[in-house]
Structure formats: C-alpha cells, structure tokens
Amino acid sequence: MAAIEVRELTKTYGEVVGIESLSFSVGKGEVFGFLGPNGAGKTTTIRVLLGLLSPTAGSAEVLGADVTSESDLIEAKRRIGYLPADLGFDEDVTGRRVLDYFASIRGDERRAELLEIFTPPLDREIREYSSGNRQMLGVIQAFMHDPDLVIMDEPTSGLDPLKQERFNEFVRAERDRGTTVFFSSHVLSEVRRVCDRVGILREGELVAAEDVESLVDRGGKRVRVQVGGEGSGLGDVEGATDVRRLGDEHRFAYAGDYGTLLAHLASYDVVDVEIAEPPLEDVFMHYYGGSEDSDGEGNESDAGEESGRAPEPASEPAGGDADA
Structure with a gap:
C-alpha cells in the first residue's frame, strides 16, 4: 500500500x-x-x-x-x-x-x-x-x-x-x-x-x-567546446539544440549518443571541452516555457x-x- x-x-x-x-x-x-x-x-x-x-x-x-x-x-x-x-x-x-x-x-x-x-x-x-x-x-x-x-x-x-x-x-x-x-x-x-x-x-x-x-537526463548535457580555427558546423550533430557561439567558444545542449558526439568533436582541433549536467532550473523551465x-x-x-x-x-x- x-x-x-x-x-x-x-x-x-x-x-x-x-x-x-x-x-x-x-x-x-x-x-x-x-x-x-x-x-x-x-x-x-x-x-x-x-x-x-x-x-x-x-x-x-x-x-x-x-x-x-x-x-x-x-x-x-x-x-x-x-x-x-x-x-x-x-x-x-x-x-x-x-x-x-x-x-x-x-x-x-x-x-x-x-x-x-x-x-x-x-x-x-x-x-x-x-x-x-x-x-x-x-x-x-x-x-x-x-x-x-x-x-x-x-x-x-x-x-x-x-x-x-x-x-x-x-x-x-x-x-x-x-x-x-x-x-x-x-x-x-x-x-x-x-x-x-x-x-x-x-x-x-x-x-x-x-x-x-x-x-535531469531528459534535459541533456550542457556542452562547452573551444576549438582552434573557425569551428564551422561544430553544433551540427544530431541531438544538439540551442547552439550558440560566444567568442571562440561553442555552447549547446546535447541529448544524443555520446559516442556520436565524441566522434564529431574528434574532427575538430579541440582546445578545451566541458560536458556537464544541466542545472535543474533548466529542466524545470522546460515545463514552464519561461x-x-x-x-x-x-x-x-x-x-x-x-x-x-x-x-x-x-x-x-x-x-x-x-x-x-
């Protein structure tokens, strides 16, 4: 019961x-x-x-x-x-x-x-x-x-x-x-x-x-990547959303397969990368649309x-x- x-x-x-x-x-x-x-x-x-x-x-x-x-x-x-x-x-x-x-x-x-x-x-x-x-x-x-x-x-x-x-x-x-x-x-x-x-x-x-x-998993990971060179198309991978570029950094949310993501990043000259869980606030706002x-x-x-x-x-x- x-x-x-x-x-x-x-x-x-x-x-x-x-x-x-x-x-x-x-x-x-x-x-x-x-x-x-x-x-x-x-x-x-x-x-x-x-x-x-x-x-x-x-x-x-x-x-x-x-x-x-x-x-x-x-x-x-x-x-x-x-x-x-x-x-x-x-x-x-x-x-x-x-x-x-x-x-x-x-x-x-x-x-x-x-x-x-x-x-x-x-x-x-x-x-x-x-x-x-x-x-x-x-x-x-x-x-x-x-x-x-x-x-x-x-x-x-x-x-x-x-x-x-x-x-x-x-x-x-x-x-x-x-x-x-x-x-x-x-x-x-x-x-x-x-x-x-x-x-x-x-x-x-x-x-x-x-x-x-x-x-939290439903909200995907938050990816921050810094690459040498332009990095054109870096966010063009299945599962990536909210792709943004801030200076030499590329940021996006990712809810796809991690092997696919790593294979995609391997084609770039990656200087720095961070993959982290989203803040719970982001998950919450998913249900409230801001x-x-x-x-x-x-x-x-x-x-x-x-x-x-x-x-x-x-x-x-x-x-x-x-x-x-």
Missing part, C-alpha cells in the same frame, strides 16, 4: 480551477518533492490530502485513509506530521509551551533528539523569534511524535544555508529510517539533494512525476490571483487538523 495515493483529484472554487485531475502515488519510505512556482496549486493539494479541504472530484488516500472520511482520517492523522507554509503559533507563548502543547496531543518521544539538530530558543516568546527559529520549531513539532508520514509546505523557508543543509541531511536520514516525506518546494537545488522523485505542477495540473535523475516565475517572490495566494487561478485559502496553525 502506498503512503499517498491520488486519483484524478480536482478542486475547484466556483468556476475557477485550483487543481485538476491529479494522479500520483508516493511509496512508503520515499521522499517526494512537489515542485512548482507559487500559485501552481501545491498548497491546495496538501490541504486536500489532510482533509482540510474537500475535493470537488476524484479521490485520495493517506496511510490508507480516505481523505473525505473524517472517521477514517482520525487514526491516520495520529501518524502524520504536518508543517504548513505559514506557521500560526501563538505569539505570546514560549517555544517550550508550543512543543508542550503538541506533545500533549500526539507525544514527543523524539523531542530531545530533534532539539540537538534544530535549536530554536525555547524560553523566548514566539514574537521574539526570527523566521528561521519559527521554522525550526515547526520542523520539531512535525517530527517529534515519530510519524510514519510527514507532509510539509515549503519546509526550508526562512532557514539560513547552514540550517537548510542540516535539514536536508535530516530528511535523508529519515528516509533511511523508513519515514515517508512529502513536501512542496520551489527551491530546485533542495529538491535535487533530498528527493527520490518529484512531481511538477503547472497551473493546477501535474505535468511530470518521475525520479529526479530521469528529469513564462512562470520560479523565484519564489510573493506568496502563493497572490500568484494565483494574478494568473486568474483560484487563490489558496488562508493557512491554519502549525499542526492544524492533522493533530486531531
């Missing part, structure tokens, strides 16, 4: 489509990245999976529970950790009180372990927290009851680079323990480091769902309104109904 199973899932707001006909599954012990720019429908999908929004059509199961059945979800939610995009902690209490509250609901057998990795100042009031400290507190509450499945919406938002890498190492270790992790992100380098597979969402529709390396903003500026609700898609609903406090 998959940890998450989604079949033709659709959520509309009146005549406006939030997500449409999504179908994918996430295996137990898998790290699955849900990738897309702000406004693509990532948060809507997560809220449907948690039973916080009712789907318009289709079906979904988390840990074997039907997301439309409140009674089925009650037991499943005890085995789920949830980190929303916007944390709703009470500003007037300390971080310790926040963790005590969630511990009273779900348990906290891993609290001490997590506090050695993520180090928010527990005895300060939340109003004094930086965005990074808020995020670390949110990560701790999501994992401290040792859930089987953790669902996170933009989990590294606000973390400095050192804490981001610590988070990535932690997620990889959780996968090795058998924890299933599903998280949305528009941080492409983060997805590449920790995910087994990714789903790419565009305007509410899933346009790809496969392992990260397959996505028309979407993947920088993460603004929020998902704003992006949805500007694109004519349904704005995402307001966020609920960390833990939300997943703690029921």
Whole structure:
C-alpha cells in the first residue's frame, strides 16, 4: 500500500480551477518533492490530502485513509506530521509551551533528539523569534511524535544555508529510517539533494512525476567546446539544440549518443571541452516555457490571483487538523 495515493483529484472554487485531475502515488519510505512556482496549486493539494479541504472530484488516500472520511482520517492523522507554509503559533507563548502543547496531543518521544539538530530558543516568546527559529520549531513539532508520514509546505523557508543543509541531511536520514516525506518546494537545488522523485505542477495540473535523475537526463548535457580555427558546423550533430557561439567558444545542449558526439568533436582541433549536467532550473523551465516565475517572490495566494487561478485559502496553525 502506498503512503499517498491520488486519483484524478480536482478542486475547484466556483468556476475557477485550483487543481485538476491529479494522479500520483508516493511509496512508503520515499521522499517526494512537489515542485512548482507559487500559485501552481501545491498548497491546495496538501490541504486536500489532510482533509482540510474537500475535493470537488476524484479521490485520495493517506496511510490508507480516505481523505473525505473524517472517521477514517482520525487514526491516520495520529501518524502524520504536518508543517504548513505559514506557521500560526501563538505569539505570546514560549517555544517550550508550543512543543508542550503538541506533545500533549500526539507525544514527543523524539523531542530531545530533534532539539540537538534544530535549536530554536525555547524560553523566548514566539514574537521574539526570527523566521528561521519559527521554522525550526515547526520542523520539531512535525517530527517529534515519530510519524510514519510527514507532509510539509515549503519546509526550508526562512532557514539560513547552514540550517537548510542540516535539514536536508535530516530528511535523508529519515528516509533511511523508513519515514515517508512529502513536501512542496520551489527551491530546485533542495529538491535535487533530498528527493527520490518529484512531481511538477503547472497551473493546477501535474505535468511530470518521475525520479529526479530521469528529469535531469531528459534535459541533456550542457556542452562547452573551444576549438582552434573557425569551428564551422561544430553544433551540427544530431541531438544538439540551442547552439550558440560566444567568442571562440561553442555552447549547446546535447541529448544524443555520446559516442556520436565524441566522434564529431574528434574532427575538430579541440582546445578545451566541458560536458556537464544541466542545472535543474533548466529542466524545470522546460515545463514552464519561461513564462512562470520560479523565484519564489510573493506568496502563493497572490500568484494565483494574478494568473486568474483560484487563490489558496488562508493557512491554519502549525499542526492544524492533522493533530486531531
């Protein structure tokens, strides 16, 4: 049984489509990245999976529970950790009180372990927290009851680079323990480091769902060649695209047979050559045609309104109904 199973899932707001006909599954012990720019429908999908929004059509199961059945979800939610995009902690209490509250609901057998990795100042009031400290507190509450499945919406938002890498190492270790992790992100380098597979969402529709390396391979290699002489026709080899010349360098993307490429280059006086994987950004933009903003500026609700898609609903406090 998959940890998450989604079949033709659709959520509309009146005549406006939030997500449409999504179908994918996430295996137990898998790290699955849900990738897309702000406004693509990532948060809507997560809220449907948690039973916080009712789907318009289709079906979904988390840990074997039907997301439309409140009674089925009650037991499943005890085995789920949830980190929303916007944390709703009470500003007037300390971080310790926040963790005590969630511990009273779900348990906290891993609290001490997590506090050695993520180090928010527990005895300060939340109003004094930086965005990074808020995020670390949110990560701790999501994992401290040792859930089987953790669902996170933009989990590294606000973390400095050192804490981001610590988070990535932690997620990889959780996968090795058998924890299933599903998280949305528009941080492409983060997805590449920790995910087994990714789903790419565009305007509410899933346009790809496969392992990260397959996505990168599909984008081909990036070739940079410097040759003695003119180099006329250097990019005229089957599989080469986006051929450009910059001074004495020739650059192009290549998705053909490497033996063919090397045989072709051997006919030139090659001074220098570099063949490298494409940046994941290039692969991502293949699905967006350069028309979407993947920088993460603004929020998902704003992006949805500007694109004519349904704005995402307001966020609920960390833990939300997943703690029921």
